[in-house]
Amino acid sequence: MITHSPSGGPVTGNTRRGERRRHAQTCGCGQEDVHRAQFPGLEGRVRDVRAFVETSLLPRQDGHAPFDDDLVDTALLLVSELASNAVRHTRSGEPGGMLMVEVRRHAHEVTVEVCDQGPREGHPPSRPVVRSLSLETEYGRGMALVDALATHWDARRHGPGLAVWFTLTASEASPRRV
Secondary structure: OOOEOOOOOEEEOOEOOOOOEEOOOOOOOOOOEEEEEEEEOOHHHHHHHHHHHHHHOOOOOOOOOOOEHHHHHHHHHHHHHHHHHHHHHEHHHOOOOEEEEEEEEOOOEEEEEEEOOOEOOOOOOOOOOOOOOOOOOOOOOHHHHHHHHOOEEEEEEEOOEEEEEEEEEOOOOOOEOO
16 A cells, blocks of 8 residues: 555655655546455466556546556556566565555556565565666666656555555546547
């Protein structure tokens, strides 16, 4: 879940520009559309995470406008990176491990959060790191993608684990999914 400020919007920590921001999380209709699901922490189930997020972003009958194709595609790419990181680097990827995904849909933005079950045995708790990469680097591009493409992103402790989230803002002039 996202930590909320007294005004109801989440208080975000690190954004792409390193600023602290508070942004409203309700759409023009005064409602937010929240979807949550748990998934087994298996590499092969990351596709199910993507399908869940895509379904959560489909046009709805409740007055929420459809999101543009670029936003949906970017959300699917970024949630794949976060879910893969949770499976590869945390207890969520151990036998019986799970990860939780939450999608918060608003009029002009979407926030997606992935919660893991904490560090693997013998590893200290850590936060996501955006690495400088060379062309020869095979792994480690996930958080660089999140940092480059998300409007905002951050991480926070969630019980024994970590919740990593990103927000994408819709473009008014982009083609819509129907």
